[in-house]
Amino acid sequence: MGYRSLFAPGCFSNRTIVVTGGGSGIGRCTAHELAALGANVVLVGRKPDKLEAVAREIQEDGGKVSFEVLDIRDEEGVKATVARIIAAHGPIHGLVNNAGGQFPSPLSAISKKGFDAVVSTNLTGGFLMAREVYLQSMSSHGGSIVNMLADSWGGMPGMGHSGAARMGMLNLTQTAAVEWAASGVRVNAVAPGWVASSGMDSYKDEGVRAMIPLLKKEVPLQRLATESEVSAAIVFLLTDAAAFITGDVIKIDGGASCNTKIFPLEETTASKPYEGFHRASAPRILGGESKE
Ligand SMILES: CCCCCCC/C=C/C(=O)SCCNC(=O)CCNC(=O)[C@H](O)C(C)(C)COP(=O)(O)OP(=O)(O)OC[C@H]1O[C@@H](n2cnc3c(N)ncnc32)[C@H](O)[C@@H]1OP(=O)(O)O
Numbered sequence: 685m686g687y688r689s690l691f692a693p694g695c696f697s698n699r700t701i702v703v704t705g706g707g708s709g710i711g712r713c714t715a716h717e718l719a720a721l722g723a724n725v726v727l728v729g730r731k732p733d734k735l736e737a738v739a740r741e742i743q744e745d746g747g748k749v750s751f752e753v754l755d756i757r758d759e760e761g762v763k764a765t766v767a768r769i770i771a772a773h774g775p776i777h778g779l780v781n782n783a784g785g786q787f788p789s790p791l792s793a794i795s796k797k798g799f800d801a802v803v804s805t806n807l808t809g810g811f812l813m814a815r816e817v818y819l820q821s822m823s824s825h826g827g828s829i830v831n832m833l834a835d836s837w838g839g840m841p842g843m844g845h846s847g848a849a850r851m852g853m854l855n856l857t858q859t860a861a862v863e864w865a866a867s868g869v870r871v872n873a874v875a876p877g878w879v880a881s882s883g884m885d886s887y888k889d890e891g892v893r894a895m896i897p898l899l900k901k902e903v904p905l906q907r908l909a910t911e912s913e914v915s916a917a918i919v920f921l922l923t924d925a926a927a928f929i930t931g932d933v934i935k936i937d938g939g940a941s942c943n944t945k946i947f948p949l950e951e952t953t954a955s956k957p958y959e960g961f962h963r964a965s966a967p968r969i970l971g972g973e974s975k976e
């Protein structure tokens with residue numbers, strides 16, 4: 685019958701895909717996956733040693749890869765780097781806007797410098813990369829951009845700075861999708877919950893580490909995501925299988941964002957859920973008085 689899968693080996697052949705933050709964690713995993721599917725991968729990050737190590741790994745596996753050292757918050761650096769990539773490889777077909785991070789802290793303890801560091805990395809830097817890739821390449825050749833968000837729907841103590849940046853990135857994703865669609869550019873995002881990534885391992889603070897088993901409890905699937913579960917969603921959005929998807933977000937959170945906890949099932953009688961609803965939840969939901 686000659687059926688040809690969109691995920692066939694080589695589905696990214698002759699495509700250049702830029703992965704920011706490609707020197708570690710989810711970015712590294714995504715770069716491996718893309719190279720294995722035939723992409724010409726360009727890694728971007730601040731630390732040349734990390735980028736070089738990942739480039740070596742990919743080359744050893746027979747993949748096509750190079751790297752650029754760049755702080756994505758440096759506007760002139762972003763412009764020059766994108767121009768250099770195009771000069772060396774031709775049009776950029778894909779951008780994985782993954783670089784980012786934060787330090788857990790309550791809002792009351794965040795300095796302006798710290799807030800700016802997180803917002804400029806997770807929002808402004810991603811904007812600069814997307815804008816330059818669009819202006820210099822995708823506006824005339826089309827392409828696909830995948831932005832990194834996080835599971836920041838609703839307030840999450842300790843993550844207010846990054847949550848604000850990620851929700852800004854959500855709107856930027858939607859707006860870019862609408863503005864750039866006529867040029868054949870798709871813009872989507874992934875929103876992971878907690879991921880057991882090498883970036884997470886870099887949190888040495890004992891209070892934060894002690895939270896990890898508690899976080900798992902709040903996830904319906906009862907565990908953290910793996911790096912490759914996040915890269916799988918990123919790669920899908922870059923493939924032609926996602927050709928009619930733009931302005932959208934894939935949550936990779938094991939159901940965490942669906943778990944409002946307004947209805948505390950564990951406090952109710954499992955065999956009498958309706959009665960349990962009245963007893964445990966109604967006062968909280970409706971602001972009324974408990975009947976007990
Ligand atoms: C239900 C699930 C919800 C999902 C939630 C999302 C979970 C996400 C997890 C992850 O992202 S894991 C990945 C972790 N990886 C990283 O965070 C990458 C490394 N991090 C950084 O590079 C920084 O944190 C940064 C802020 C992203 C970039 O900062 P920059 O390079 O500009 O830092 P500095 O120049 O060193 O600092 C500037 C300024 O920022 C404040 N600050 C930075 N780090 C910390 C810290 N660890 N603790 C407190 N404050 C920090 C600080 O004010 C700095 O000012 P000065 O101290 O230098 O005056």
Ligand SMILES: NC(=O)C1=CN([C@@H]2O[C@H](COP(=O)(O)OP(=O)(O)OC[C@H]3O[C@@H](n4cnc5c(N)ncnc54)[C@H](OP(=O)(O)O)[C@@H]3O)[C@@H](O)[C@H]2O)C=CC1
Nearest residue numbers: 705708709710729730731755756783784785878879881883
């Ligand atoms: N792990 C998790 O639980 C979650 C992670 N995320 C997000 O996913 C992305 C990848 O995270 P993860 O792999 O876990 O963590 P990592 O810390 O391993 O990855 C972050 C990468 O971003 C790069 N980076 C950071 N700041 C800059 C900058 N200013 N310019 C260029 N590169 C930069 C880093 O490279 P270098 O060191 O070379 O600067 C690093 O390779 C991040 O945006 C993270 O916030 C979202 C939700 C959950």
